[in-house]
């Protein structure tokens with residue numbers, strides 16, 4: 564399984580935070596006027612969209628919404644100051 568994309572996305576999020584370009588979805592969320600609430604709101608929205616997709620037969624839609632949810636969860640972690648690597652370590656520590 565290819566998981567390098569998580570590293571790549573996290574790196575982009577770190578870069579966007581330090582060197583925000585004029586037009587960037589990541590920056591829009593990280594610097595939103597609603598503060599932390601915008602990133603959390605997106606996790607809620609994307610979770611709901613994933614649940615709806617999960618109950619429907621369209622396989623591609625499930626994949627699409629799962630990707631949206633994971634992306635926005637990572638973005639929320641970035642916004643609240645949690646290192647993605649620590650989440651990975653937590654998962655690793657649960658391995659029996």
Ligand SMILES: N=c1c2ncn([C@@H]3O[C@H](COP(=O)(O)OP(=O)(O)OP(=O)(O)O)[C@@H](O)[C@H]3O)c2ncn1[C@@H]1O[C@H](COP(=O)(O)O)[C@@H](O)[C@H]1O
Pocket residue numbers: 575579586587588589590608630631634
């Ligand atoms: N993987 C993603 C990614 N997945 C989803 N999204 C955005 O997440 C949003 C999904 O939210 P919605 O479906 O609710 O659509 P919306 O209308 O924009 O929602 P609102 O924010 O307006 O409420 C869309 O605007 C998508 O473009 C993403 N935006 C960026 N990335 C990655 O991040 C990189 C950097 O992006 P920028 O920061 O925009 O340069 C990109 O090259 C991609 O690799």
